[in-house]
Amino acid sequence: MCDLKAKHYLCFFTLVLSSQSFALDIASVYHEPKILHLQQDQKADIHFTLSNEAKITLKIFDDRDFLIKKITMQGSKGAQKISWDGKDMAGKIVPSEAYHYAIEAKGPAGETAEYDSTDITGGKTVRASNVAWDKDKSVIRYQLPKPARVIIRIGIQNRGPLMQSLLDWSPRDGGFNNEPWDGMDASGVINLASHPKLDISVDAYSLSDNSIIVGSSNSNIQFISNMTWTKEKRIVKQPHKKKMYAHSQQTPETRSDLDIKLVLANTPKEAKDGASVVKGFVPIRLEVSEKDQVRLLDRGFEPIFFLDGIYMHENEMGFLPVTWQWDTRKVKEGEHFITGNIRSYEGNFGSATLKVYVKNK
Known part of the structure; x- marks a missing residue:
């Protein structure tokens, strides 16, 4: 050991250089293309640099933060590239959606480094x-x-x-x-x-900077329904303070709009031009799909009813099932459209329309 005073500074300097030489960093991360078109046999290439040699693990997660793909390789100092073919751990093509990735590295001396920009980019x-x-x-x-x-x-x-x-x-x-x-x-x-x-x-x-959009343009989010591998979830490293109406903070399963429908509470006895014939007081029931009921009741909501696009009625505090007693005696005979809206207090909406024919005489 450096027991002599004259050698103390030389030993300290050597230790500093040694620790610096083993420092491990992941830098200059980017990917291309930003949209992966699987029908064209494309692959997403993730590029980055390593400050020293290390074992590298690329992890790809879906919007729920579930691991759907892991790729491991040995990397040397300098520029690196890992390619992803758009398939999951079972070798199946993933649903058309946006996925995000993290890179982990471990050096020969046990030093580690990680890149994950999910929590610090996107959501704006x-x-x-x-x-x-x-x-x-x-x-x-x-x-x-x-x-x-x-x-x-x-x-x-x-x-x-x-x-x-x-x-x-x-x-x-x-x-x-x-x-x-x-x-x-x-x-x-x-x-x-x-x-x-x-x-x-x-x-x-x-989207976060480490997001890869896969496939064609779907109108709704989709997930892998059957994960045959051990489930692993990404650890959120920088939680954000809860905000009202912040859909980026809602889970993918609960941020979507609502599936609702309008029905006549009483079975009509007559139809005209594809519309149920109604008269007098008509109970209109607004039904919410079973999959949306729990989150809607947890968050609170307002049901609103419109007649031919004109506001008619709402409840400040919603409950299920919702029924509106419509007095058809106040409208002209003929075809009419009733629209029901649901507005949750977290910014989720639902809409449904029902065509009827009013015949009070």
């Missing part, structure tokens, strides 16, 4: 621009400044009802995007394509 509000409805091409056009999760809601202006959630927090690339829409409401009852007061809302939040 992204404002879409140039939103337009192209009726001739039946597409909604918009532009994003960066890759993001997007929801498109279609309603009627001037505090009218929500009519359709066309896109439900699905990943989209930055730049110009086109979403096909047939012009119909969520229930397929009303064609809104030429409605003079159509209101199209495009909301989005950014």
